[in-house]
Each structure stands twice: as structure tokens, then as C-alpha cells.
Amino acid sequence: MTEGSSLELTAYARSLGIEVERxxxxxxxxxxxxxxxxxxxxGHFHxxxxxxxxxxxxxxxxxTRLLAEGREPQLKPINITVQYLSAGRQKRTFALARIxxxxxxxxxxxxEAWQDDRTRPIASAVMNILMA
Incomplete structure (x- = not known):
């Protein structure tokens, strides 16, 4: 992401090596x-x-969306459902959420998470979040 971004990832995300690409x-x-x-x-993602x-x-x-709207609620998961669609291989893996x-x-x-081809995700998730 661009320099000066206010988005900071969690310690867990950083320990996995997750970064904001763009x-x-x-x-x-x-x-x-x-x-x-x-x-x-x-040879495969866990x-x-x-x-x-x-x-x-x-x-x-x-x-990102909430900060843009001037909101900073505490986020609490209600439900997160992950679907594993294919094995993640020894490649860079990307993920993008849509609200x-x-x-x-x-x-x-x-x-959705994908590797080489965005039209062929390796996993997807549905998230329901409470904003307290």
C-alpha cells in the first residue's frame, strides 16, 4: 500500500509474513x-x-472503510466460515475482501485468496463482524 498508510496489521499477521501489497x-x-x-x-500452505x-x-x-468514514469501533467476530477450494502451493498468495x-x-x-490466477481462488471466507 502507499506510504503513509494508517493500516497496521496484527502481530499474528506479521508473524506469518502477511503484508499489504497494494x-x-x-x-x-x-x-x-x-x-x-x-x-x-x-510444499503446501497450512x-x-x-x-x-x-x-x-x-x-x-x-x-480501512471504517477509518475512511471516521469510525473506530471495536471489531468482534460473530461468524467466520472458510472454504478450502484447492491446496496452496509454494507461491505468493494474495487475498482481498469485499464488504x-x-x-x-x-x-x-x-x-478470496488466490495465487497465480485470481479467477481460481484457493480459499474463500464469509465473515460476519459485530462493531461495538
Whole structure:
């Protein structure tokens, strides 16, 4: 993302190596390189690391949008559902969230993670977040 961005990722996200790659339509695209910190079975992403990338992308998108509106509520997960679509390989992996509904107290998001081809996601998630 551009210099001077106010988006700071969590310690957990940083420990996995997740970073903000760029912005797209005002929302952050996150990325993580393959390495020991995200490896599950040899040569593949760990499911927890994939879910961590999806969840981090969801919260990053929501925080970005809320800050742009001058809102800073505490975010609490209501429900996060992850679908694993194919194995993540030894490649850089990206994730982008879309806010499908933003209310006063609740937000609904969809998130996708992909590697080479954005039209072929390796995982997706639906997130329902309470804004207290």
C-alpha cells in the first residue's frame, strides 16, 4: 500500500509474513510469501495460515472503510466460515475482501485468496463482524 498508510496489521499477521501489497478500489490487497512460517504438509500452505490470511484481509478491508468514514469501533467476530477450494502451493498468495453489507452495528464480508490466477481462488471466507 502507499506510504503513509494508517493500516497496521496484527502481530499474528506479521508473524506469518502477511503484508499489504497494494490497494484496489480503496481496499487493501494482502499478500504472503510461501515459507516455513506458513507451511503445513511439505510444499503446501497450512490451512490455519490460509484462514489467517483470509481473516486478516477481511479485518483490514473493514478497518480501512471504517477509518475512511471516521469510525473506530471495536471489531468482534460473530461468524467466520472458510472454504478450502484447492491446496496452496509454494507461491505468493494474495487475498482481498469485499464488504457486502456495512451497517451501524454489523458488517458482512466475503474474502478470496488466490495465487497465480485470481479467477481460481484457493480459499474463500464469509465473515460476519459485530462493531461495538
Amino acid at each position: 490497494e484496489e478500489d480503496g481496499l487493501p490487497v494482502l499478500a504472503v510469501d510461501f515459507g516455513r512460517n506458513v507451511e503445513g504438509r511439505p 490451512g490455519g495460515a490460509t484462514a489467517g490470511l483470509l481473516e486478516t484481509a477481511g479485518y483490514a478491508a473493514l478497518r 457486502t453489507r456495512l451497517g451501524r452495528r454489523n458488517a458482512n464480508l466475503t474474502v
